[in-house]
Structures are given as structure tokens and as C-alpha cells.
Amino acid sequence: MIALGVNIDHVATLRQARGGRYPDPVEAAFVAERAGADAITAHLREDRRHMQERDVEILRQTLRTRLNLEMAVDEGVLRIAERLRPNDCCLVPERRVELTTEGGLDVAGQLPRIKAACQRLAGAGVRVSLFIDPDPFQLEAAMETGAPVVELHTGRYAGAADAAARAEELGLIHSAVSLADSLGLQVNAGHGLDYHNVQAIAAIPGIRELNIGHAIVAHALFVGMATAVADMKRLMRESRG
Numbered sequence: 001m002i003a004l005g006v007n008i009d010h011v012a013t014l015r016q017a018r019g020g021r022y023p024d025p026v027e028a029a030f031v032a033e034r035a036g037a038d039a040i041t042a043h044l045r046e047d048r049r050h051m052q053e054r055d056v057e058i059l060r061q062t063l064r065t066r067l068n069l070e071m072a073v074d075e076g077v078l079r080i081a082e083r084l085r086p087n088d089c090c091l092v093p094e095r096r097v098e099l100t101t102e103g104g105l106d107v108a109g110q111l112p113r114i115k116a117a118c119q120r121l122a123g124a125g126v127r128v129s130l131f132i133d134p135d136p137f138q139l140e141a142a143m144e145t146g147a148p149v150v151e152l153h154t155g156r157y158a159g160a161a162d163a164a165a166r167a168e169e170l171g172l173i174h175s176a177v178s179l180a181d182s183l184g185l186q187v188n189a190g191h192g193l194d195y196h197n198v199q200a201i202a203a204i205p206g207i208r209e210l211n212i213g214h215a216i217v218a219h220a221l222f223v224g225m226a227t228a229v230a231d232m233k234r235l236m237r238e239s240r241g
């Protein structure tokens with residue numbers, strides 16, 4: 001059964017629009033868990049544009065499933081992760097000017113730095129995942145860091161301009177899953193997945209977990225968070241037959 005990690009960042013985006021107390025991403029996480037989320041993903045960005053330290057502290061103390069903390073290799077956030085010790089940390093690239101994550105982490109180009117961060121988090125008892133493009137060089141580098149998990153960036157698949165481009169990206173993802181499996185890495189995937197494009201990814205047998213947020217939160221505006229999560233879980237379940 002493929003697992004669903006619900007990313008609640010954009011509940012916090014709505015809250016930060018006025019810098020108030022609601023909607024509370026923690027409440028969204030509880031609803032998502034009751035609706036079938038297997039984990040909650042929260043991206044504590046260095047610029048704190050959405051999730052706040054208060055949010056991840058409460059999530060760490062209250063979740064019934066797992067907390068997957070997404071973060072850049074930023075000293076301040078690393079120290080928070082070492083203190084909170086979430087179940088999982090997923091290392092992602094960040095640029096303050098980006099609207100959202102634009103690609104995978106360049107592990108191959110900064111291997112000593114990423115490896116040191118992985119060792120610090122593993123030393124704190126955290127399972128580390130690396131958010132990378134479906135690229136053989138990045139997969140080989142990810143294995144060098146000792147991180148047991150990779151999350152394949154599905155953004156280019158999700159944003160493909162036409163069916164041919166989407167099929168090409170899907171092929172790269174299939175190949176990356178096979179290589180990751182041969183390297184002994186757990187394979188997750190995420191970014192830009194929605195109710196129209198998720199099933200082709202969820203159907204790939206070697207993928208253990210999908211992290212999905214923006215599309216679920218957007219759907220939840222119209223049907224509620226519980227139904228939005230249940231709808232996504234059903235599509236993922238049906239994709240496996």
C-alpha cells in the first residue's frame with residue numbers, strides 16, 4: 001500500500017496572509033490524520049513564509065502518525081531539527097526568491113556539506129530523506145551520504161507542457177525508481193502532484209510514499225480537508241489495483 005504524506009504548508013500560507021492565528025496548520029494536520037494521512041509533512045523554510053517554529057514544535061508533540069520535516073541545510077533549522085528530532089527530515093533546496101521548490105537538491109555538487117548534515121540528523125535519531133531530481137548522478141551521490149531515503153522531485157512531470165514531455169519525465173522517474181531500489185534506497189516522490197496526475201506516479205511499484213500538499217489544500221477549500229485527503233488516498237489506492 002503506498003503511503004500519503006500530507007504537506008500542510010499552504011494552510012499556513014493562508015494564515016500568514018494576515019499574520020493571524022487561523023487557519024491553524026496543526027488543526028489541519030489532525031483532520032488529515034483522521035482522514036487517512038500516513039504522515040504529515042511540514043516545510044520549515046529559512047524565511048518562515050508559511051510554517052513557523054511553533055507549528056512544528058506542536059506537531060512533534062501531538063501527531064499520531066509521523067512528522068516529516070522538510071528543510072534546507074540551514075544552520076538555524078538544523079539546530080531546530082536536532083532539538084525536535086522529528087521522525088523524518090527531508091533536505092530540500094531553498095531560494096528566498098522562489099515561489100516554491102524549483103528542483104531537486106544538488107547533492108552531487110556539494111557532497112561533503114550534505115553528508116555532514118545527514119550525519120548530524122542521523123546522530124539525532126532522525127531518518128533522513130534527500131529531495132532530488134530523478135537523475136542517476138544525484139541518486140549515486142545520495143547513496144554516498146548515507147541517507148536511507150530519497151524523495152524524487154516530480155515537478156517537471158507535473159508541469160510538463162504536453163503528453164510527450166510528461167511521458168518522457170515519467171520514464172525518467174521509472175528509471176530512477178529502479179536505480180534507487182538497486183542501491184537499497186527507499187523511494188518517495190512529490191511536488192506538484194494533484195488529482196489528475198497522481199495515479200501514474202502512485203502506480204509505480206517501487207514508490208513507498210507520496211508527499212502532496214498544494215493540491216490537497218486547494219481541494220480542501222471546496223470540499224474540506226477530510227474529504228480532500230480521502231479523495232487522494234482513494235486515487236492512490238486505486239492506482240495500485
Ligand SMILES: CC(=O)[C@@H](O)[C@H](O)COP(=O)(O)O
Nearest residue numbers: 009043092100101131190191
Ligand atoms: C520540496 C517540495 O516540493 C515541497 O514539499 C515544498 O514544501 C515546496 O515548497 P512550498 O511548500 O513552500 O511551496
Ligand SMILES: NCC(=O)COP(=O)(O)O
Nearest residue numbers: 190191192211212213214
Ligand atoms: N515534497 C513535496 C511536498 O511535500 C508537497 O509538494 P506540493 O504537493 O505542495 O507541490
